[in-house]
Amino acid sequence: MSKEEVIDYKKTKKRLDGRKMDEIRPLSIKVGVIPNADGSAYLEWGQNKVYAAVYGPREALPKHTQNPYKAVIKAVYRMASFSVPDRKRPGPNRRDHEISKVLSEALEKVVFVNQFPNTEIAVMVEVADSNAGSRVACLTAAACALADAGIPMRDLVSAVGVGKAFNEIVLDLNKDEEDAPDAVDVPLAIMPTTGEIVLLQMDGLLTRKEWDAVAALGIKGCQQVYEVQKKALTERFTVEELNKKAVEKAVGVEKNTKKEVVLEKKVDKVDKKEKESKTEKKGKDSKSKKVRK
Amino acid sequence: MSKKIVVPGELISEERKRLGSNVFVANGKIYAKVLGVSDVSKDQASVVPLEGKYLPKPDDVVIGVVTRVVFAGYGINLNASVDSFIPTKAIRDQLRVGDLVLAKVESVDELKEANLIFPRRLIGGEVFEVVPVRSPRLIGKNGSMLEILKKGTGCELIVGKNGRVWARNGNIESLKKVIAFIEENAYKNNLTNAIQDFFGVTLEEKFPYNQQRNNRVEESEVIEEESEVIDYSNVGELNE
Numbered sequence: 195m196s197k198e199e200v201i202d203y204k205k206t207k208k209r210l211d212g213r214k215m216d217e218i219r220p221l222s223i224k225v226g227v228i229p230n231a232d233g234s235a236y237l238e239w240g241q242n243k244v245y246a247a248v249y250g251p252r253e254a255l256p257k258h259t260q261n262p263y264k265a266v267i268k269a270v271y272r273m274a275s276f277s278v279p280d281r282k283r284p285g286p287n288r289r290d291h292e293i294s295k296v297l298s299e300a301l302e303k304v305v306f307v308n309q310f311p312n313t314e315i316a317v318m319v320e321v322a323d324s325n326a327g328s329r330v331a332c333l334t335a336a337a338c339a340l341a342d343a344g345i346p347m348r349d350l351v352s353a354v355g356v357g358k359a360f361n362e363i364v365l366d367l368n369k370d371e372e373d374a375p376d377a378v379d380v381p382l383a384i385m386p387t388t389g390e391i392v393l394l395q396m397d398g399l400l401t402r403k404e405w406d407a408v409a410a411l412g413i414k415g416c417q418q419v420y421e422v423q424k425k426a427l428t429e430r431f432t433v434e435e436l437n438k439k440a441v442e443k444a445v446g447v448e449k450n451t452k453k454e455v456v457l458e459k460k461v462d463k464v465d466k467k468e469k470e471s472k473t474e475k476k477g478k479d480s481k482s483k484k485v486r487k
Numbered sequence: 488m489s490k491k492i493v494v495p496g497e498l499i500s501e502e503r504k505r506l507g508s509n510v511f512v513a514n515g516k517i518y519a520k521v522l523g524v525s526d527v528s529k530d531q532a533s534v535v536p537l538e539g540k541y542l543p544k545p546d547d548v549v550i551g552v553v554t555r556v557v558f559a560g561y562g563i564n565l566n567a568s569v570d571s572f573i574p575t576k577a578i579r580d581q582l583r584v585g586d587l588v589l590a591k592v593e594s595v596d597e598l599k600e601a602n603l604i605f606p607r608r609l610i611g612g613e614v615f616e617v618v619p620v621r622s623p624r625l626i627g628k629n630g631s632m633l634e635i636l637k638k639g640t641g642c643e644l645i646v647g648k649n650g651r652v653w654a655r656n657g658n659i660e661s662l663k664k665v666i667a668f669i670e671e672n673a674y675k676n677n678l679t680n681a682i683q684d685f686f687g688v689t690l691e692e693k694f695p696y697n698q699q700r701n702n703r704v705e706e707s708e709v710i711e712e713e714s715e716v717i718d719y720s721n722v723g724e725l726n727e
Contacts, residue, residue, distance in 0.1 A: 344539025
């Protein structure tokens with residue numbers, strides 16, 4: 195305790211993990227990792243490890259949850275029992291329900307929900323490892339997964355945690371900073387092209403001056419996150435000219451064998467036609483029976 | 488004309504243009520709605536999507552799977568958000584769960600359910616699935632790719648707009664590989680020519696095939712890759 199009180203970022207000019215005040219932890223996103231989902235993303239942000247999967251738009255069940263004017267976005271935030279130092283009880287608790295709700299509401303702002311009446315878009319986010327800022331990590335991953343699912347959206351959602359720790363305004367707090375005696379945690383999510391805020395929570399107290407600094411720093415951080423998201427989504431695709439060699443490399447069939455096959459088929463077809471013309475008089479029924487065999 | 492991979496919300500054009508598919512307008516500028524390839528020409532801006540579920544459109548030829556049999560008719564899964572329904576009256580065959588049905592979308596109602604007409608049972612053959620929004624590349628301009636695939640593999644081939652491909656006879660193994668290749672490279676240039684060179688087949692000018700055959704499949708498959716009508720659904724959102 196006494197050790198923590200000694201730490202003052204204003205004096206040290208460096209954070210506990212060696213970052214600058216306006217630097218985010220190393221962030222990497224991979225898109226399309228879950229084959230059974232319509233869209234998915236895996237995100238690593240510092241020690242946070244998060245999976246997001248999107249299913250839908252599909253029929254919303256039970257039926258009373260359907261809305262005939264728009265799609266319902268059902269985000270489910272879940273923490274694995276091994277994602278925290280002490281085991282977490284696996285059932286959804288108060289905090290999980292809250293985060294599921296704020297994620298759903300943030301994502302609803304960007305999706306063109308009125309294009310899919312009576313449907314649900316299920317967003318499952320699973321935290322495999324956590325170290326402060328897991329809700330912003332989940333929202334960032336969920337936005338990528340939605341884009342990967344091809345769902346029409348106004349914009350992506352980029353999120354970052356900002357706040358105050360050890361007497362200084364810092365970007366992307368880690369667990370040590372979140373536990374600081376004067377810590378203020380502000381999860382912030384924006385639509386990066388318009389700058390509209392879709393998620394804003396605050397845990398702690400800030401002066402007006404400090405708040406202005408936090409908001410400015412947070413929006414700057416979100417833009418950094420946006421660049422990573424954009425790269426993750428687009429890097430799988432490269433626009434290029436295709437040629438015959440590329441096809442041969444991928445399909446791996448030699449042309450010569452190919453031609454023979456085609457020729458054989460043509461011969462087969464001729465035979466069939468002859469047979470068919472013979473049996474034509476018998477009518478359509480006999481024909482379809484023949485095919486069924 | 489410029490092509491670029493865009494993410495949802497990315498600016499495509501600052502000028503006023505005709506709205507193609509998958510774009511929306513905010514503050515007088517045109518933005519992408521989905522992950523895809525932007526296609527901006529002199530008078531129109533649109534995005535060709537790379538991922539996504541099937542959204543029924545009138546005149547689409549689709550391949551459905553029977554999921555439900557009731558006295559009045561059959562529930563048909565089209566890979567869309569809602570299942571469609573074919574009344575018993577509309578089809579002569581008795582269908583069972585799991586049967587394949589070829590049909591055409593007559594209209595789409597306000598809940599995005601497709602009304603199907605001309606249902607026909609598909610007998611034999613194999614079905615495989617591709618990403619629905621990439622299936623237009625299997626058809627090509629005026630059905631050119633479809634024709635190449637048919638000639639190259641000797642298969643009877645039907646490509647549904649909902650991403651289901653049905654094939655019978657012929658060299659199905661190589662067809663599968665080629666279709667996987669097309670699906671993977673659907674956004675790249677010169678795809679049709681590459682596949683044509685690979686098979687070494689030639690196409691006749693203007694496909695007399697299309698006019699001769701009175702087959703409704705080929706008839707309606709022609710419509711893809713042409714520009715779409717202006718999407719008025721965005722206009723309401725502008726005023727929000």
